[in-house]
Amino acid sequence: MVVGVLVASFIPVLAVLPFGFARHAFLTDYGWPWPTLIHGVVIGVAPLVLSLRWFVAYLVAYGPLVAMATWWAGTGWSAYQVAVNTVSTPLFGLVVAGATIMSTRAAATLDRDTGAALVQAARRAATIAMATERARVDGLVHDAVLAALLFVGRTRGNVAAIAVAGGQGIAALDRITAEFDPAAMITVGELVVQVRRTCAEIDHRVVVSLAGDPQRTLAASAAQLFLEVASEAVRNSVRHADRSDRAVNRVVEVREADLITVRITDDGSGFEPTNVGPTRMGLAVASARVDQYGGASLLVDSSPGAGTVIEVAAPSIPVVDGGPRTAIGDAAQHTEPVTAAGMVGLHTPLAAVLLTTYLAVEAARGFESHLDPRWFSATLAVLLAGIVLLVAPSLDPMPQRRAVVLAVVPGLAALANVTAINSDSHHGHNALWSWTMGTLLMALLTLRGRFMLAWCGMLAATAVFVGWAAHSRTGFYGDFTGMVTWEMMLLAITSAFSVTMWRMVGRINAVRIRSIALATERAESEARLRERDDQLRYLNVTARPMLVRMCQPERFEDDECLQALLLEARLRDRIRARTLASEPLLDAAARARSRGIDVVLLGDGDVEEDQFRELTEIAIRELDTSEGNQVTIRVHPDGRSKLCTIVHNGQNFNRRVEIPRSDALADA
Template identity: 30%
Template sequence: MTPAEDNSADRLLQLYCRFIGVGYLAYFGLVLHQIVAEAPITSVWWVPLAITTVFVPGIAMGAATFRRSWQKPTRYAAQAAALGFLVPVLLWLPAWNGQVPPMTYLWISAIPGLAGWCAAAFWSPRVALAYTCLLVVLTQSLNHLSGAATSYLVPDLITNLGYCILLVGAGCITLRTGRTLHETRSRAPKDAAIAAAQIAQITERRLFIDLVHTWVMATLLAAARQTLAEPDLRRHAQAALARLDSLAAQPPTDEPVPITEVAERLSLAVHDVDASSVLRIETDGHAALPCAVVDAIAAALTEAVSNSVRHAETCGTRTVFIELREGSVCVRVADNGPGFEPAQVGDKRLGLTAMKGRVEELPGGSVSIRTGVGQGTTVTLKWRAPRREPEDIRALLGMRQPAAWIATSGFLLGMALQAVTGRSGITTWWPVGVALLLFIAAAVALLIVPDDPMPILAAVPVTLSGPVAMAFVCSVLPVPVHSGTQLWPLFLATTVYAFLCVRGRVVLGWVGSILIAAVAIEWAIGTGQGFAYGVMITAIDIAPMTIATIVARTIRPAAYDIFAVRAEAIRRAARSAQLAAATAERSTQLRTLDPQIFRLLETIAADGRLSEHDATTAGLFEVHLRSVARAPGLVHPIIVDAAWAARRRDVDVRLVDDGADRIDELTGPQREDFLRWVATEIDGCDPGTAVTIRVNPRRRPALATVVAKTLDSTRRRSYETATNLTRAPVTAVGATPATTAWT
C-alpha cells in the first residue's frame, strides 16, 4: 500500500490546516488598516487581545503543519483559534466606548468562517457548524448594535449564515471524505474483488451456455433429427469443436480487443453459421473495445444468425450490418422470413432469452427485435460505453450532495433579501433582478456542470457573470450608497470566483475578480467618489481568492492523487479476482461436458452423420444440455453426472434456475451441501419418474424445490438454507388428505 493511500486522511487534514493558516495571514494583512481605524472606539486592551486570540493561534496552526510531528501542535492551535475567536466577540461590548464604527461592518464580523474552519478540523461537523452559526449571529448582532450596519439584520444574518455554512460545510465534507477513503482503503478493494469475481463467474457461465446452445446442442439436435445436409452438419461440428478447443486453450482475459480484430471475429461468427449472409462492416480505425463486450456481442450475433437460419424460409435473404466505433457497437441482422409474434414466444426460446440477457447485462447494452407474422425479422444489438463521471473536486467538497444545494440556496436567498431591502435610493429595479439571475445561473453551473477542470465553455460565462451583474447594479445605485449591503454583487461574485478557482479555473477566477473590481473602480471614479474608494471596497476580496487559489493548487491535486491511488488499488484487486474466477468457472464448465459429446462431435465432423445408436445418444445429450442451460446455477459435475445417469435409466430430469444467482451467494460449505442434496434427490428417482429441480425466486423462503412425479404419486421436497431440508408429503394420485404419508 502506498503512502498516499495509507495516509489520505492525515494528508488532507495537514493541507487543510495549512491553507487555513495562510488564510489567517492573508486576512490579517487585509484588515489591519481597519483594525487600526476601529481602535479608537474600544478600550486599549481589546485590540491586542483580539489579535492575540484571533490571528496568532490560526497562523501558528498553519506553521505547525510544517513540523515533522505536526498532528498534536496543530490540533492544539486549531482549537485555540476556534475558541479564541469567541473571547474578543464576547468582550467587544464591554470594551466599546459608544462611538459609531468608521466602516459599515466591524472587522471581526468579516472572518467568523475562519474560526469555523478551525473547528471543522477537529470537531464533529454538527458541533463545528453550530459553533460557526453562533459566531455569525454574535458578530452580526454587534454590527447592528454598534450602528456600523444600517441595513436589516435578518437579511444580513441569512446571507452570512449561508456563506459560512457553505464554506465550513465544504471543509467538513472534505475532511470526512478523506477519513472515509482512509477507513475503507482495505475494505474497498476486497469488496470490489468479490463483486468482480461474481460478475466474472456469471459472465463466463453465460459465455459457455451460449457456445453450448449455439454450436453443441444445435449440432447434436441436427444430427439426431437429420435436419441438415452432411456438408453443413460436418461444418457445424467442426466449428463447435474449434470453439471448444479455443475455450479450453485460451485463458480468460480482460485486455481490450482492437477493432480490426473485432471485425474479423464478428465476420467469422456470421459466416460460420451461414456463409451466404450478405455482410457489411464499417469501422473507424484504430480504437479498441472491451473484451467482455466483444464476447457478448459475438455470442449474441451467432445466436441471431442461427435463429434466422433456423426459422426463416430457405428462400429468404439475410443481411448483417456491423458498425464498430470507439466506445460503441451496432449490429443489425435482418431477414425476409416469415417472422413471428413476440408476445406468443416470450421467454420460451432459450436462444432468444440468452441472446437478450447476454447483451442487456452489459452496462450500455441493448437488444431490440422488430418482427411480425409475414414481416420478416430484424434483430439489433447495440452497446455504447456508459459515461462514467470521474471523481473530481465536487465529490471531495460535497458539491453533489443535497446539503450543498441547501447551503447555496440559503446564501443566494440572503443576498436576494439584501438586494431587496437595500432599496433606499434605487428607483429602477430590473437591473438588480437581472444581476441576481446571472449569479444564480453561475452558482447552479458550478454545482451541476461535470468534468474537471470545469469546461471552458461553462467557465467563461461564469467569469463574465460578475462584471456584467455589477455593471447592471452600478447603473442604478445612489451616490454615495446608502448602505454597504447595496454593494452585494462584490461579495457574491467573490464567492462564485472562489469556487471557480476550486473547480480548476484559477486564471478565469482571478480574471473575473479583476474585471468586477475594474467595474467597481470605474463606477467610483465616474461618480466622483475616487479611485481610492473603489480599491477600498474591492480589496477585501483578495483574501478569499488567495485561499481558493491555495485550495486549487494543494488540496485539489492531493484529492486527485488519493482518488487515483484508491481507484488503482480497486482496479488491481478486481482484475485479479475477475481473471481467477473466470478461469475457475471455465474449467468447471468444461468438465461438465461428457467425453462422449466430444466423440459424437468428432464423428459428425469426420463423417457428416451418426449411426442410429449414436443419433439416439446425441438426442439424449441435447435434452440434457438444454436442461442444464436453463439452470446455470446448477451446472456442477456432481449434478450433471447425476442428471445424465438418471436420463440413461429413463428418468425425465428437468433443471430450472429462477433464483437470480442465489446459489452463488451461498458459502462454500453451504453450496457443497446443497449440490449433494440435489444429486441425492436425482439418484433416488426410479425409472419413469419426471423430476423437476427448481431454484426458487428470491421471494420464496426455500432455496430450491424438488418435485418428482410418477403415475401413482407426487413427491415434493424443499431445501432451506438455514435448516438445510424440509420435507413435504408424498400424495398418492386420487388420495384424500387423510391418506397422505411422509417420506
C-alpha cells in the same frame, strides 16, 4: 517551515505587545496595532502544522492574549466592543481553519472511499465478466457439443457423420481457450467471409450477401456476436424448418449502416416464438449473447408455415448509456466525482455553523454603530439566505440560476447596509459590517466553480459602498481605501486557491477513475480466465472423451448412445438451470432419465446460499422416488413467493411440490 515559525512566534508577540511597545508605534488607520490585524491569518494556517488536539490547545492559549491585545489597542472601548472585535477576526481565521481541517479529513475519507470503490468495482466487473464468459462458453457448448451428442443418439449408424460432428465439438472446446481480444477490429468484408464459411459448413446452399461498405471496421466482439447468432440460426433452420414438399431457401444478409445488421431468413415451416418450450434453448442462448453486447438488439419474426426472420443489429463498438463501453467509461459512470467544495466540507453542518457564527459576530460589530434596526435586520436576512444557498448540496459548478441569485446577495446586502446608516450612526468601518461577509460568500462561491459571478457580486457590493462614501457627508474616511484593498485581496487570494483546488480535484478524479478502471480490467481478466478454466476443466472431464470416441471409426453401441444422450442432457441442464444444477442433483437427474423419466431442470432465478443445500436435498429425494413419466423442477424468478416447484406428471396422476422462500425448507 514558514507557517510553523509564524504560528509558533505569534503567541509571544501578542504576549509582549502591551508591555514592550508604545501604542502609537504599531497603530494603523483602523486604530489597531498591526500584529492584531493578521491573527485571523495565523489561525487559518495553524491547522497546516498542528494536529487537531494541538490546534484546540493553541486556541485556548491564543484567546486571552488576543483579548488583552485588543483591550490595549482599544483605549476607551467598552467591554462589548473589546469582546466583539476580539472574536470577529479570529473567527474569520477559524472559518479558514475549518476548511483546512475538513480538507485534511476529506483526503483521508477519500482514500477510504477510493479503496471501497476499487473493491466494489472489481467485484462488479468480476461478476459481469464471469457472466459474459459463461454465456460465451455456453453458446459454444450449445452450438457444437450438445448438437454433436444429440446427433449420436439420433444417427447411430452414420459413422462418418458422427465423426464430423465429434470433430466440430472438439473444435468448439478448443475455441474456448483461444485467445480473443475484444478490442481488436476487423472489416465488414472479413466478417462476411467468416459468416459465409461458417454457414457453408452447416448448409452449403446458404446464400450470404453484403449491402454497404466492406471496408468499415467493427470490433471483434461484434463480429463474434454476428457470427455466433447467424450460425445458430442457420443450424436451427436446418434442424427444424425443412419442409417435405420443397427445398427451403436460406439467406444471410449483412447490412452496413449506422448499425451493422445481420439478417437470417428462411421460407421454411416457421414456428410460434411465444410457444417455444423450455427445452428449446436456441433463442435463449442467442438472446443472452445479444444482452452481453452493449447496444445490440435481437428481432425474431416467425409464424407456422410462413418462414422465419432473425435479425441482430449492433453498433460497431459496444456502448453503455449511449457511449462507447470502456473500462474508463464504466469507472466514471460508477464513481462519485470529488469536488472542491466537498474537499473543504462546504456542505457539512460544521460549515453552516461557522458561517452563521461569523455572520452573527460581524452583525454584532454593525449593531454597535447604531444602525436603523429595520434595514439592519434586512441586511442580516439577505446574508443568512446567502449562507443557505451556498452550503445547500448541489452539483458543482453550482447551478447557474442558484449562483446568479447568490451573486446578487452582496449587492443587496450592501444596499440595505448603507440604507441603515443614519445621522445617529457611527461612520466607522464597523458600520459597513456586511462587506466582508458578502466578500466571504463570493470567495466560497469560487469554490463552487462560479468565478465570474463571484467577482461580479463582490464588485457590485464594492460599487454600492464606494458610491455611498462618495456621496455621503463623511466622504472617504481614512480607512476606506484599506477596506477596499482588503476585500479585493481576500477574493483574489481565494480565487487563486479555488483554481488550484479545481485543478487538484480534476487530477484526483482522473487518478481515481484510472485506478478503478485498472482494478476493473484486472478483475475482469482474472474472473474471465477463472470461469473459462473451470468450464473447460469440467468439459474436458465429461464431454471431450465422448467427442473423441465419436471421431473413431467404430460403430456406436446402444449403451454408448444412451450415455451420449445422458451427457447431452447433463450439459443442457448446466446451461439451462445453472443456479440449481449441482453435481449431486445432476447425478440424480441422470438416474431418473436412466429409468425412462423425462427430467426438465429450469433455473429462472437465484438461490440463496443458505437455501441451496436443503433445496438440493428435496430435489434429489423427489427425483429418486419419482414413478411418473416426467419431472419438472423450476426455480422461480426473484420476487415470487415460491422459491421452487417440483411437478410430477404420470399416466394417471399429477403431483406438485411447492418450496417457499423461507428458512424452513425441510418442512416443504
